[in-house]
Amino acid sequence: MPDPLDTRLTPPWLGMARAAWWTVALLAIGVVTAGIAPYYDLYAAHKLVLELLLRAGWCTVGLLIFVRKSDDWMALVVSLFLITFATITFSSSLVDMAAAAYPALRVPVQFLKFAGDVLVLGFFFLFPGGRLAPRWARWIVLVYLTLSLSTWFFPGSAFNLNRWPDELNAVYYALLFGVLLYTQVYRYRYVSTPVERYQTRWIVTALAIAIPSMFSAYLYLLLAGTFPSHIVLWAETAVYLFVLLTPIPLAIGVAIFRYRLFEIDVIIRRTLVYGALTGALALVYFGSVVLLQTLFSTLGRQSPAAIVISTLAIAALFNPLRRRVQAVIDRRFYRRKYDAQQVLARFAATARDEVDLEQLTEGLMNVVQETVQPEHVSLWLRPDAAARRGALSSSIERLH
């Protein structure tokens, strides 16, 4: 009886799965390549190069996973997800242009868009163990597949998402996102093995980097309306495409190949801190630029001082805000990290070398403050025996 936890394929499924992988992957890359020429006329060359590099990065990780683990169906799903997401799902501009330039590609493009939708869902519902849990999630999958199928193959249908009002679409995607999040948490807590939990943590880390960074980039791009300059175009291309999304394929690759080699908890902690910090600083930057720009406009002139002052403000805020974010995250998520035994051992080592009572007291206070974070600390020291004896004999002498 096959092990339900084993995702490895055996013939004849192995050959069929590999063939299907090659078909979809080559089709996706081929269609994107066909779309490059028409695309080139619209945007600057550097944006094209950066975008291609980004897509190539995702595809490379997908290809690596295929080369190393093509006998594992979950690895095939992940690698195809990476390829279709980079080529079609994230931005379909190239394939749309390919379809417009070569009408014969329209049907393959629609198929690829549908496959991209399915693989996104497949990745988030199945990764890392390949099991769909909780059981009711299958109904969500069914609804999602029906809607996706209608959208790409039956545009006249009432289930075509593109025909829905924006508000309804927003509700649908918010619900879907919520369900995906819930199922991930559910699987992590109740279904996943320790190894799978490590793999999930890598993806969480990447998302914790990508989401606040994209939020920051979104705020930055909002300023494009206020400051139409080439800097914004640069931000849109280099920052948005490169830095922000690259952690995702990298984390997926690490999660599949080398998840045991790094201290992931430390990385997650720092990612949480700096991710939240980035988002908060971006919010301050955006707010101060809008305010100052309004102020300078009131005075009747546009001034780069708004950007300079805002930049200085976020530079000044960096450390206090980082301390605050770190304190909040440590207090909420890493309280257990304060291992009392380790702290006591460190203090014991200090106490062996320290002879100054004042220093020792200070050290003890710091240890208690760092670990327990009390409102206040009081320390009572008994006077030593000799001093007590001295005080007693002098009292006796006075009595005599």
Next chain:
Amino acid sequence: MTEITHMTRKERTAGDAAVDGLCSGVLAGIGMAVYLLAAGLLGGEAPALLLGRFDPGQAASPMNGLLAHLAVSGVYGLLFGLAWRLGSRWRQPPAWLAGLAYGVALLLVAESFTLRISGMSSPLLGIPLVHFAISHLIYGLVLGVLVNRQRAVEI
């Protein structure tokens, strides 16, 4: 018995005060937005339309508007946090009262100055003055209370 007592009172820097003000400002901005949305709904204005008024660009996007509102609220809160710390050298009024006064000041500045840039009128001027004023009072009140509370927690 010898007693050595150390109170673990942290040194509170201007940066800490600014961060307090920033967090309080964002929360107060949420309170202000909730009031405006509720008032808008009662007056028949859709939430998306109302939030779109805050968009600094021309698109009137609700998401942009919400982010811009929270960002500006945060920055105003940051300024209040710094001012409140600066004023701590002297005798201060209750924080909630100072917050209310700050809200009124922001309302006056907005109505007479920032929303009427060089003859152009901001979409925010379309919000009835009563609701705009009440929302600023809510902002100031919440800001004052939160900034004071944060400081109390720190000490």
